[in-house]
Amino acid sequence: SYRERILKMVGDPKQQEIISSNLTTEVPKSARALGKNWQEYMFEDMPVAAAITLLSKLQSDVRYAEGEVLHTLVSNIDVKDIRVNRLDAFVIPEKTTLYPGEVFNADIVMAAVDTTMQPEIYVNGSKINANGKYSFTAGGVGEHSFSGYLITRNAAGETMRRDFLQKYSVIPAPTGATVAADLMNVLYAGFQNPMSVSVPGVPANAVSVSMSGGSLVAKGDGHYVATPAAVGKDVVFTVSANDKGKTRQMAQVTFKVRKLPDPTPYVVVGSDRFKGGNMPKASLVAMDQLHAAIDDGLLDIPFKVLSFETVFFDDMGNSIPIASEGASFSGRQKDTFRKLSRNKRFYVRGVKAIGPDGIQRTLPGAMEFIVR
The missing domain is CATH 1.10.287 (Helix Hairpins)
Known part of the structure; x- marks a missing residue:
């Protein structure tokens, strides 16, 4: 009614x-x-x-x-409104770091504030200074966020709460200048070459890398393993960055592809790799296998020895070659080691080995052993 x-x-x-x-x-x-x-x-x-x-x-x-x-x-007019006494202009950019040609986007707004009543501000559960200034030390590299809420009161004395969530990215700090040898962008075919890729200003999880002419496996945190398919065929890496759902190509880098260098044959004596020269008789008799590896101070890549031969000399100076099918010294070769006297020499030659690239090769030169 x-x-x-x-x-x-x-x-x-x-x-x-x-x-x-x-x-x-x-x-x-x-x-x-x-x-x-x-x-x-x-x-x-x-x-x-x-x-x-x-x-x-x-x-x-x-x-x-x-x-x-x-x-x-x-x-009751305005009883539930928030009273304000000052207007300020604010520019809220999407991001403050841009690439050449990238569009700058921002919201330009007029915000009303009440200088007589400061809101209560809480970030991650802790109350902060009433002036709204918030600072912290960034942690690990990657995407992060912090959240919180503001509490204020309207003209009727009722409590009003507004939640917020802010995302941010932490990128690796600059480590100085980058020096690259333009003629040494080289990868080895059939070998799992470790790679590191980064884009300044972009977190690692927003960077994507593709490779032509081989396979590429991501290992996380900007690290990859690249395996070129063929010797002599250059590979191209394309690096892209994801920014707010938009993919932007950052660089293309070409690498030459070469065959792995030949390894060096050696035998293990204690903790050392013996590659030729004087050897005590006891160490000679204890030898079991022949090994091969690229061991140049930069690479340490083992190869599998498929076969080799030893060359001994009789008292008349005639060569006596003895073959071994595999990496182990044969029984006949070991018997000959036991019979060698001081200052006798013999050689290991014709070493056939295969590396992680699947390429079989016969190593040039020979290892010289002198019994001491």
Whole structure:
């Protein structure tokens, strides 16, 4: 009913009571006993002049009730708003580090603040300085975020909370100048070449690398293993960066592909790799296998020895070659070692080996052994 709708809009209980009484249509018990409704009770057998006066009073009561509603509405305007007394302009960029040709995007806004009421600010569960200045020391490289919330009060004294989440990236610190030998961009075919790839200003997990002419396996944190397929065929690495869902090509780098260098044959004597020269008789007799590896101080790549031969000399100076099918010295070769006297010489030659690139090769030269 009209009265009920009006009463819902008035907050003061006393005014509600007055308006309810003025606008009541309740019929007294005696009139209800006679079967009369409110209209009959109020106006039946009443002179016209008196009825007009009663209707005028009813109009006045309605206007009074509407006036109270308007008063309540006006007094509640802005009661749940946050009062402000200063306007500031802010530029909120998507990012502050750009590449040549990249578009700078930012939101330029007018923000209203209340300098008389500072909000309570919480970051990661801890309250910070009321002026809103927040600083911390960045941790490990990669994507990170921090979150929190602000608490303030409106004009009605009600608490308002607003949550926030901010993401940021940490990139490796510059380590100085980069020096590259333009003629030495070389990879070895069939070999798992370790690679490191980084893009300044971009976290490792946002960098992608592809390779033509071979296979590339990511090992995490900017490290990769590249295996070129064929000798003499250059490979090209394409480096891209992902920025807010957009992929941007950063560089293309070409590497020459070469065959692995020939290894050097050796035998193990204690913790040393013996590659020729004077050898005690006891160490000679204890030799079991021939090994081969690239061991130049930069690479340490083992090869599998497939076969070789030893060359001994009799008292007449005639050569006596003895072959070994495999990496181990044969029984005949070992027997000959035991018979060698001091200052005798023999050689290991014709070493056939295969490396991780799958290429079989016969090593040039020979190892000389002198019995001491």
